[in-house]
Amino acid sequence: MKRRHFLKSIATVAAGFALPVGLSCEDKKMEFKISLAEWSLHRMLYSGELNHLEFCVIAREQFDLDAVEYVNSFFFDKAEDLDYLKEMKNRANDQGVSSLLIMCDNEGDLGDPNQKARLKAVENHFKWMEAAKFLGCHSIRVNAKSKGTYEDQIQLASDGLRKLTEYGEKIGINTIVENHGGLSSNGKWLVSVMKEVDHPMCGTLPDFGNFKIKDGELYDRYIGVDELMPYAKAVSAKSHSFNWKGNEINTDYKKMINIVLSAGYNGYIGIEFEGSEVDEIQGIQLTKNLMEKVGGLRHVV
Numbered sequence: 001m002k003r004r005h006f007l008k009s010i011a012t013v014a015a016g017f018a019l020p021v022g023l024s025c026e027d028k029k030m031e032f033k034i035s036l037a038e039w040s041l042h043r044m045l046y047s048g049e050l051n052h053l054e055f056c057v058i059a060r061e062q063f064d065l066d067a068v069e070y071v072n073s074f075f076f077d078k079a080e081d082l083d084y085l086k087e088m089k090n091r092a093n094d095q096g097v098s099s100l101l102i103m104c105d106n107e108g109d110l111g112d113p114n115q116k117a118r119l120k121a122v123e124n125h126f127k128w129m130e131a132a133k134f135l136g137c138h139s140i141r142v143n144a145k146s147k148g149t150y151e152d153q154i155q156l157a158s159d160g161l162r163k164l165t166e167y168g169e170k171i172g173i174n175t176i177v178e179n180h181g182g183l184s185s186n187g188k189w190l191v192s193v194m195k196e197v198d199h200p201m202c203g204t205l206p207d208f209g210n211f212k213i214k215d216g217e218l219y220d221r222y223i224g225v226d227e228l229m230p231y232a233k234a235v236s237a238k239s240h241s242f243n244w245k246g247n248e249i250n251t252d253y254k255k256m257i258n259i260v261l262s263a264g265y266n267g268y269i270g271i272e273f274e275g276s277e278v279d280e281i282q283g284i285q286l287t288k289n290l291m292e293k294v295g296g297l298r299h300v301v
Contacts, residue, residue: 030295031261035059035067035100035268037236038074040284045074053091060095062281063288067098069234069270070135072128073105079127085134092135100268101176101205101234103141104128110160111146111153118156122163129164129173139174139233141205144184144193153183158196165202176233178205179224185213187227194231204231206260207272208251209238225256229263239287240275246290253294 036059044050050058052074059065070088078084092099107128108121125142132140144161146153165175183189190204206228211219237256241249260269269291273283 030292031266032257032295033067033268034065034288034291035069035098035270036063036065036284037069037103037270037272038071039103040271040273040287041280042071042073044280053087056088056092056095056097060097063284065271065288066096067100067268068092069101069103069141070099070137071103071105072107076106079131082134085131089135099132099135099137100270101137101139101141102128102132102135103178105143109145109147110142110164111144111157112160113147113152113156118160119163122160122167125164126167129168129171132173133171137173139176139203139205140168141176141178141234143180144177144190145180145182150183150189154189154192154196157184158193161193161202162197162199165197165199169199169201174201174203174233176203176205178207178236179210179219179228180207181210181212183213185211185224186219187224191227191231203233204228205234205236206232207236207238208253208256209240209274210236221251222255222259226259226263229260229265232260232263232265234267235260235265235269236272237269237287237291239271239273239283239290241277242275242286242290246286246293248287248290253290257291257294 038055041050045052056068059068104125107124108117110121112118112121125140128140144157146156148156161175168175177184177190179185179190194202194204206225208221208225211221211224213219239248243249271284271287273280273287275283
């Protein structure tokens with residue numbers, strides 16, 4: 001990794017995105033904190049340009065962020081490797097960075113109609129619960145994927161989630177579900193699942209952009225986030241493309257963050273850049289700039 005490349009990229013972006021007239025750094029008393037989701041760097045990680053162990057260093061040294069959200073795909077075979085997890089923890093501690101959660105994929109469907117497969121999926125997540133506990137996280141993020149009718153999927157997904165949540169309860173780790181395709185991107189459906197699970201340690205991770213139920217069927221992102229916020233234990237600020245003013249063209253960040261804060265949420269909102277029009281370093285910085293602008297403007301008279 002060439003750190004000069006990162007610094008140069010950030011300097012270029014920052015130079016073209018000034019704070020609004022009359023708004024100083026001192027004015028920016030935000031009601032939320034900003035974290036960095038590892039998926040924001042997925043192209044660099046998959047290509048080998050960036051090593052997973054450098055993630056916390058990038059978050060702190062390049063973006064001055066003090067909290068991160070890991071993705072299990074980038075250390076998939078290390079969930080039970082204590083030496084590796086110790087190295088992750090040490091690097092986070094060295095940077096003064098908090099580990100918030102692990103986003104878990106590719107471990108089976110927690111709502112699988114086949115009971116044995118569903119139980120296997122639940123058990124596959126146990127090691128990530130333990131890894132999250134070791135790293136100091138509060139949660140693992142899971143998917144509520146299932147098959148069948150609308151009602152069947154509520155019952156199946158809630159069964160798997162309840163079993164996983166009960167395991168997490170024993171070690172103090174939450175199970176949180178992201179709107180992540182299929183019926184999980186239907187806010188009303190996911191709320192029904194939360195009500196069926198009915199456990200304080202099972203919640204949601206509302207994502208600003210993941211509201212595609214299937215081809216040709218989108219759920220209203222603002223309604224969806226509003227519906228999921230009462231159960232939220234984390235939030236993802238998804239971003240793809242920006243206009244010349246530095247605003248995300250798909251999501252009205254001012255409207256969306258107002259929805260989040262109006263629900264009484266004052267925790268971390270994680271940057272999750274997923275665009276391709278600029279490189280990932282620039283995309284993260286643009287998202288951070290926008291979040292700080294929106295957060296700061298809430299206090300400008």
